[in-house]
Amino acid sequence: MSNRIEDLEIYNLSDAFSYKVWVLVLEWDYFAKDTIGKQLVRSSDSIGANIAEGFGRYHYKENKNFCYFSRGSIIETKSWLMKAQARKLINDEEYHLLIQQLETIHLKLNIYIKHIGNVKK
DSSP states (O other): SSOOOOOOOOHHHHHHHHHHHHHHHHHHHHHIIIIIHHHHHHHHHHHHHHHHHHTTTTSHHHHHHHHHHHHHHHHHHHHHHHHHHHHTTTTHHHHHHHHHHHHHHHHHHHHHHTTTTTSOO
């Protein structure tokens, strides 16, 4: 396993996802940005940020805990995306694409969590 966060696939996927969310929210009007937009950006940024923080911890149990926080941010992000779709801030195509990417991140994060601590040093 590498010591570089940039070599971690789950981190790169979550980083790319949060950038897509950022670009999407930039197009919204002030009210939408200030309410749902800020929350959506924060929760999507939190996915990768928690993975990175856990990756930098000394003990694998701490790493897992931060991955659990990241998993919570995935569910929170899904909730904000559902609100954005219901309020017509994103269309159905954008919604389904983002949800599909989020589900891939969720699946790969679960695999990563199972892997943490099982690697022989």
